[in-house]
Amino acid sequence: MPAIVLVGAQWGDEGKGKATDLLGSSVDFVVKFNGGNNAGHTIVIEGERYALHLLPSGILTPGCTPVIANGVVIDLGVLFQELDDLQARGVDTSRLVVSANAHLIASYNRVLDKVGERFLGSRRLGTTGRGIGPTYADKMSRVGIRVQDVFDEGILRQKIEGALENKNQALVKIYNRRAIAVDEVLEEFLTYADRLRPMVRDTGLLLSQALDAGKTVLLEAGQATLLDVDHGTYPFVTSSNAVSAGACTGSGIPPTRVDRVIAVLKAYSTRVGEGPFPTELHDDSGEYLRKTGMEYGTTTGRPRRCGWVDTVVGRYAARVNGVTDFVLTKLDVLTGLDRVPVAVAYDVDGVRHDEMPMTQTEFHHAVPVYESLDGWWEDISDCRSFEDRPANARRYVERVEELVGARISVIGVGPGREATISRHPLLES
Ligand code: GDP
Ligand code: IMO
Ligand code: MG
Numbered sequence: 462m463p464a465i466v467l468v469g470a471q472w473g474d475e476g477k478g479k480a481t482d483l484l485g486s487s488v489d490f491v492v493k494f495n496g497g498n499n500a501g502h503t504i505v506i507e508g509e510r511y512a513l514h515l516l517p518s519g520i521l522t523p524g525c526t527p528v529i530a531n532g533v534v535i536d537l538g539v540l541f542q543e544l545d546d547l548q549a550r551g552v553d554t555s556r557l558v559v560s561a562n563a564h565l566i567a568s569y570n571r572v573l574d575k576v577g578e579r580f581l582g583s584r585r586l587g588t589t590g591r592g593i594g595p596t597y598a599d600k601m602s603r604v605g606i607r608v609q610d611v612f613d614e615g616i617l618r619q620k621i622e623g624a625l626e627n628k629n630q631a632l633v634k635i636y637n638r639r640a641i642a643v644d645e646v647l648e649e650f651l652t653y654a655d656r657l658r659p660m661v662r663d664t665g666l667l668l669s670q671a672l673d674a675g676k677t678v679l680l681e682a683g684q685a686t687l688l689d690v691d692h693g694t695y696p697f698v699t700s701s702n703a704v705s706a707g708a709c710t711g712s713g714i715p716p717t718r719v720d721r722v723i724a725v726l727k728a729y730s731t732r733v734g735e736g737p738f739p740t741e742l743h744d745d746s747g748e749y750l751r752k753t754g755m756e757y758g759t760t761t762g763r764p765r766r767c768g769w770v771d772t773v774v775g776r777y778a779a780r781v782n783g784v785t786d787f788v789l790t791k792l793d794v795l796t797g798l799d800r801v802p803v804a805v806a807y808d809v810d811g812v813r814h815d816e817m818p819m820t821q822t823e824f825h826h827a828v829p830v831y832e833s834l835d836g837w838w839e840d841i842s843d844c845r846s847f848e849d850r851p852a853n854a855r856r857y858v859e860r861v862e863e864l865v866g867a868r869i870s871v872i873g874v875g876p877g878r879e880a881t882i883s884r885h886p887l888l889e890s
Contacts (some may be wrong), residue, residue, distance in 0.1 A: 463720030464668075464678045465888065466708040469685025470778035472732040474758070474765065475725040476790035476873055478502025481518035481681045483871070483881060487888055489676040490526045490668065491519025494711030495701040496683025497534040497566060497596070499589040501759025505876040511550075512759050516543050517681055520554060530664050531562035532701065532711020533683075534596040535608065536571075537653040559657065560664040561609040567621070568649060569628050569641050570595035576636040586697055587734025589760050597690075597700035599624060608661055611654045614647075621646045665713025672718055677888070680708035686724075686778040694824060697736025705782040723887060724784040726775055726865070728792045728857075731765040733758050739827040740768035740804045754794040771804040771829065775865035777817045786887055787865065789858060790873035793880070798836040801857055804829035805864055834860060842875045847884050 465488070469475045481491060482504045498514040504521060505511075513520070515535065517527040529535065544554045570592035577595070578585045588594060599605040604624045610617045621643050629640040668678055684703040687693040692704050701707065705722045709715060729750050732738045741747070747767045750756065756765035778784065795801055807814045807827035818824050837851040844850045847858075862869045870885040 464718045465721045466680045466705040467723045468682040470724040470726040472687050473685040475727045477725045478504045478518045480725045480788045485522030488679040490678045491517040492528040492680045493517040494530045494532045494708045498539045499591050499593045500683035526556045529559045530712040531560040534564045536566040558662050559660045563608050564600045564605045566592040566596045594700040721785045722783050723786045725788045730768045737825050740771045740829050742768045769802045772864035779867045784867045786870040788871040789869045793842045793874040800833045802831040802833050805832050806830040
């Protein structure tokens with residue numbers, strides 16, 4: 462069987478966790494290939510709510526092997542806390558596999574993330590403060606610490622010494638903070654070494670062999686298209702590749718093995734942190750979406766910025782990711798509105814743009830051009846077939862589908878696994 466990639470189409474929190482969980486029983490491996498514990502996925506199974514940050518959503522599916530691949534940055538304290546919490550709730554976590562090449566978030570990277578944001582003041586990005594950016598920066602600067610380093614104390618010490626040399630200069634001289642001792646970092650990592658060792662594998666090889674043996678591999682993105690470091694609203698992005706192409710570098714699976722790309726698109730838009738957001742609402746409608754959709758961050762608890770759906774963004778996501786199927790989530794949240802606006806294009810300084818503008822300046826100036834669709838009042842949370850739903854809700858889905866240019870195969874009408882309408886089987890062409 463081929464590999465399937467699942468990504469977020471907007472600015473994150475589209476409901477990727479629920480979508481992965483829906484596929485969980487049909488796949489053998491669920492792989493997290495980018496990001497770290499900046500992600501927050503809420504999954505509701507039979508009324509039980511699980512919040513995952515670092516662990517792939519497949520951890521909740523019996524029989525499925527969860528993999529943390531090389532493209533991820535790992536905070537070991539968070540990893541083991543999350544495992545302990547799930548074990549306490551009776552979840553079997555013994556199948557978890559971790560790449561030897563994944564990078565580790567060191568305490569100095571958490572500190573640098575937070576003081577860096579404070580230092581930026583009004584130019585801050587609104588990061589999650591989990592050390593994600595500084596850890597990816599270390600990876601690219603070739604001073605990162607990897608999972609495998611924890612099993613060779615001599616090498617680990619050398620690498621920490623190397624990394625701390627200029628970080629301590631920055632902490633003390635620029636940020637007016639105390640220097641961090643090599644031994645403090647070393648000890649933190651070594652505390653976890655014995656528990657980590659049995660989980661560590663060459664995950665690229667493992668996944669390649671699994672595909673050869675006919676297994677199905679789902680590669681699940683953290684964050685989303687517009688938070689991608691190359692294709693998002695730079696610099697207001699995360700520091701990894703969250704688009705479908707990132708699944709290959711982040712896991713070691715070549716593009717020729719990827720057969721389907723599923724993008725999760727929320728029926729409206731949200732964003733956490735700073736950065737441009739053309740359809741953002743600062744009025745009662747925005748508050749209505751936040752309250753009804755319970756739009757508060759899973760990771761930081763911050764209220765999410767809310768706005769209408771933006772099909773320029775949806776079209777862009779379809780193009781950049783090569784989307785074969787969309788999962789449209791949270792349609793139930795739009796119930797009860799007289800009119801439901803859909804952004805179809807932007808007006809940028811008097812010029813109409815049907816595609817994402819080329820420059821950051823143009824995107825900051827983008828004013829949405831809306832098409833206003835009729836709303837519906839009937840409760841759709843119990844609908845299980847597309848034909849059962851109110852005509853206006855159907856029209857909304859069909860119009861969004863037309864505008865984004867790829868089929869909407871699944872529709873979410875509630876947080877639970879069961880609150881789902883399937884129009885096309887996701888794993889079939
Ligand atoms: P992720 O980061 O993309 O996995 O998304 P989050 O878990 O951060 O945010 C999505 C939220 O929406 C979670 O609280 C889900 O339980 C919830 N959710 C997912 N799909 C639906 C849906 O179709 N309807 C409603 N009402 N909630 C949903
Ligand atoms: P999931 O996987 C929403 C945002 C942060 C900030 C920017 C950079 O749940 O969709 P970082 O800490 O990554 O350096 O912060 O990216 N961000 C997310 N927003 N959902 C996420 O993940 C996010 N992960 C990071 O709010 O604006
Ligand atoms: Mg989330």
